[in-house]
Amino acid sequence: xxxxxxxxxxxxxxxxGGDSALDIGQGFTSDLLSDVMGNAPADSVFITIQAHxxxxxxxxxxxxxxxxxxxxxxxxxxxxxxxxxxxxxVYQTAENQFWASYHxxxxxxxx
Amino acid sequence: xxxxxxxxxxxxVLELTLRLKIRDVMTTQLITAEKKDSLxxxxxxxxxxxITGVPIVEGKRLVGLISVDDIIQALDGGFIEEACExxxxxxLIVLEDDMPLSLGISYFxxxxxxxxxxxxxxxxxxxxxxxxxxxxxxLVEMNKEMEQLEEKLSPQKExxxxxxxxxxxxxxxxxxxxxxxxxxxxxxxxxxGLDPKTLRRVAVASYEMEMNLIVHSLGGTLKVTHxxxxxxxxxxxxxxxxEDLEKALTEGWSTANDxxxxxxxxxGMGLPNIKRxxxxxxxxxxxxxxxLVRSVIRHPELGGEV
Numbered sequence: 001x002x003x004x005x006x007x008x009x010x011x012x013x014x015x016x017g018g019d020s021a022l023d024i025g026q027g028f029t030s031d032l033l034s035d036v037m038g039n040a041p042a043d044s045v046f047i048t049i050q051a052h053x054x055x056x057x058x059x060x061x062x063x064x065x066x067x068x069x070x071x072x073x074x075x076x077x078x079x080x081x082x083x084x085x086x087x088x089x090v091y092q093t094a095e096n097q098f099w100a101s102y103h104x105x106x107x108x109x110x111x
Numbered sequence: 112x113x114x115x116x117x118x119x120x121x122x123x124v125l126e127l128t129l130r131l132k133i134r135d136v137m138t139t140q141l142i143t144a145e146k147k148d149s150l151x152x153x154x155x156x157x158x159x160x161x162i163t164g165v166p167i168v169e170g171k172r173l174v175g176l177i178s179v180d181d182i183i184q185a186l187d188g189g190f191i192e193e194a195c196e197x198x199x200x201x202x203l204i205v206l207e208d209d210m211p212l213s214l215g216i217s218y219f220x221x222x223x224x225x226x227x228x229x230x231x232x233x234x235x236x237x238x239x240x241x242x243x244x245x246x247x248x249x250l251v252e253m254n255k256e257m258e259q260l261e262e263k264l265s266p267q268k269e270x271x272x273x274x275x276x277x278x279x280x281x282x283x284x285x286x287x288x289x290x291x292x293x294x295x296x297x298x299x300x301x302x303x304g305l306d307p308k309t310l311r312r313v314a315v316a317s318y319e320m321e322m323n324l325i326v327h328s329l330g331g332t333l334k335v336t337h338x339x340x341x342x343x344x345x346x347x348x349x350x351x352x353x354e355d356l357e358k359a360l361t362e363g364w365s366t367a368n369d370x371x372x373x374x375x376x377x378x379g380m381g382l383p384n385i386k387r388x389x390x391x392x393x394x395x396x397x398x399x400x401x402x403l404v405r406s407v408i409r410h411p412e413l414g415g416e417v
Contacts, residue, residue: 031375032375032376032378032380033322033375033376033378034319034322034376034378034379034380034381034384035378035380037315037318037319037380037384038315038380038383038384038387042311048375050374050375052374052375053286053289053290054286054289054290054374054375054376055375056290057289057290057293057294057318058290058318060290060294061290061293061294061297061314061315061318062311062314062315063307063311063314086294
């Protein structure tokens, strides 16, 4: 499913950066950056509360498709600047990591 | 980036602000007062010592700050004889002595205070830093640096089959630039045509090495050497060294503090991640001396043996 369509259906607010036309098959939820670096599948949506610049660096290096900031965490300006440069879309949701993951999984019809 | 040249002399200043710590420039001879002291007493302290801010302490713990503005207000409002406790600023922005100078400079830009109290790891007040301290500290170091710079201007050596080689210097707690070295390596190796899967392994290893240097080391270098059949990454630091290598290589084991963990680092997966993506992995460490981590990633698509 297209990232833009997922965002619309789940009510994610786009904060900035990058292409939303990507096709998404799965997500990865973690707040530990090395965990993401080592285990997140490429092209997945990264669900987290780590709202800072290094999150973008990790997403970019690990080849992830987008970042979703949970619990309405705000992205600082330098994070959005980095997201623009690295072409990584950043979204925000009021849901916590559990519910954001659950709803994404259900929408993508994951087993 | 570590190889200085005259062309990049402004980067020497940048390097300096990253390498120097707040503790290198801060004033350690502290003039402090206690909560019960009157504002009048503090005004006298300022006058005698020619300073514009006095930290209020309980033992070694910082509990507030009186600035010259507070004194003016006290004189104006007629409460100069009162104890400072009710008038001091309690919501303080502080620096940690281990932070790089660059962070201190950004604080001055951000908050427009004349000075910042400096705390150590145990949250004890150990110094105070003003913008003047930073300038003086920088000038002194710059002089030393200029002398060393001249010695470093010798030509670089060529390496046999190397297609591309580059060295980055990394500084403790420099989260501002975290990911820059590995980002550059990834981008430049992509341009050299490295296949996406191998590129990702290089990215993982270089990022973890970079973060290890920033989070755990006292500073060091990350070197990448790209050859036709393999890419070699080497992280070398100047300390503090790893006490128990076996533990350091165990997933989930970490020595990171709470502050580091709150940023999402210190998951205890850095070295295990590097080992996992490497075809050859080597680590050696000596406490008090430093650590060397080497990762060799072969290029199967270009005929490198796996």
